[in-house]
Amino acid sequence: MNALNVLTIIVCAVIGLMSVQLTFLLVEILCAVKRGRNQDDVQVEGARPRVAVLVPAHDEEKVLAHALKAISAQLEPSDRLVVIADNCTDSTPDLARKMGAIVVERHDLLRVGKGYAVDAGARYLGAQPPEVVLVIDADCIPQEGAISRLARAAQACDRPVQAAYLMTAPVGSRGETQLREAMVLLKNFVRPLGLHRLGLPCLLTGSGMAFPWRVFRDAPLASSNRVDDMQLAVDLAISGALPRFCPAAHVTNVLPSEDDASRLQRSGWMEGHLRTLFTRVPRLLASALRQRTLNLAVLALELSLPPLSMLILGWGLESIIAVGICSAGGSCWPLWAILYGSAALLASGIVFWKKFGRERVPAKALLAMPLLFRHSISAAFAAAFTRPKPWIRTSR
Numbered sequence: 001m002n003a004l005n006v007l008t009i010i011v012c013a014v015i016g017l018m019s020v021q022l023t024f025l026l027v028e029i030l031c032a033v034k035r036g037r038n039q040d041d042v043q044v045e046g047a048r049p050r051v052a053v054l055v056p057a058h059d060e061e062k063v064l065a066h067a068l069k070a071i072s073a074q075l076e077p078s079d080r081l082v083v084i085a086d087n088c089t090d091s092t093p094d095l096a097r098k099m100g101a102i103v104v105e106r107h108d109l110l111r112v113g114k115g116y117a118v119d120a121g122a123r124y125l126g127a128q129p130p131e132v133v134l135v136i137d138a139d140c141i142p143q144e145g146a147i148s149r150l151a152r153a154a155q156a157c158d159r160p161v162q163a164a165y166l167m168t169a170p171v172g173s174r175g176e177t178q179l180r181e182a183m184v185l186l187k188n189f190v191r192p193l194g195l196h197r198l199g200l201p202c203l204l205t206g207s208g209m210a211f212p213w214r215v216f217r218d219a220p221l222a223s224s225n226r227v228d229d230m231q232l233a234v235d236l237a238i239s240g241a242l243p244r245f246c247p248a249a250h251v252t253n254v255l256p257s258e259d260d261a262s263r264l265q266r267s268g269w270m271e272g273h274l275r276t277l278f279t280r281v282p283r284l285l286a287s288a289l290r291q292r293t294l295n296l297a298v299l300a301l302e303l304s305l306p307p308l309s310m311l312i313l314g315w316g317l318e319s320i321i322a323v324g325i326c327s328a329g330g331s332c333w334p335l336w337a338i339l340y341g342s343a344a345l346l347a348s349g350i351v352f353w354k355k356f357g358r359e360r361v362p363a364k365a366l367l368a369m370p371l372l373f374r375h376s377i378s379a380a381f382a383a384a385f386t387r388p389k390p391w392i393r394t395s396r
Helices: 003-033 064-072 092-098 114-125 146-157 175-197 213-218 228-238 259-291 294-304 308-327 333-357 363-385
Strands: 051-057 080-086 102-106 132-135 161-168 209-212 244-254
Touching: 003 175, 003 294, 003 308, 003 333, 051 064, 051 092, 051 114, 051 146, 064 080, 064 092, 080 092, 080 114, 092 102, 102 114, 114 132, 114 213, 114 228, 132 146, 132 213, 146 161, 146 209, 146 244, 161 175, 175 244, 175 294, 175 308, 175 333, 175 363, 209 213, 228 259, 228 294, 259 294, 308 333, 308 363
Parallel strands: 051 080, 051 132, 080 102, 161 244
Antiparallel strands: 132 209, 161 209
16 A cells, blocks of 8 residues: 555545534534524523522622622522632722622632632532522623523523523724634534534533532532633533533623733633543543443534634645645545535535624624634644643733
8 A cells, every 4th residue: 555545544534524523513503593392491480599600700800890790680689699719919809799799719829720719619609509500700791681591491401501602802803803703603602502402412611601509519620721611511421411501591701802812812712622622522432432322422523623713724724635635646535525525614604604693793804714724723733732821811
């Protein structure tokens, strides 16, 4: 077997895997467009469960008041609002107390990260457990009715529940930031919505998460992973607590407007995603085979999808290699797979843009795609050849 044949086999395997990913992406988007049998809102009669809202906060004095005001407006007398002031050096703890929140101060410069802060909150709540725990980031705003919907959904299904966590570009942002808004919309709303309407579980996306106390109490929360939400979703799913999406509950945030802050945030997310992909997908697949369940296999496929810019970049690279193999006298089978995958990718983009993205992001923002490609390459190399970076707060 010559070198060209070996290369052809490798390329065919990679293209085949990516074709499955692109098909899965298209199915998610199509199912999100077409309303399924599942209701998008959980209607539960009777009293709402007792809720504790945990807000992990590290030097968040500039944005915390807006979040606490929005959260407090949705709480009932039996609920609690707990701010975990994590290694704070500003007035975050004092501000939280003035806003009526319970404050748990944590000082540990060796174990740094949101996961450790949430774990501290769980240990505090253990003395007087609520029925449902919500985790909302200090820079996020729960939209009207979100807390009630999440709490009722978590109680009704006795599983973790994820809100639609959306991020908007500041007014006057560059095309790259506007394009990121569309990508967050795809990742945090459209794809989970498609899974929801298929009756399948989703990943957790970090803010707007609700947990029944029995699940939260035993969850492996303490982590320095930059995408600790993804890691937590995998660990909970394997243990039998499959996360569910609640599209009627929305939690919103604003993307960083500063170039350095935006780049730092994006790099951290992408590195964390790639590391979690390589470490957790094999574990999910092994558990799916051992437990003989489709749900874990679906979550493995969902997690295996890299950030969209990297997926497009990888597909373009494979297309160039396939054309080169055919031109060198090798098999043309990779080209047929490339044509199919390209059609699926194009269809996904058109359906998503027409149904969800057109009203939020101008088409000219697509011109910024080369910048996202450049940052994707940098993040991929960082994930492959450098040690994981410690958690760093994104400037507000």
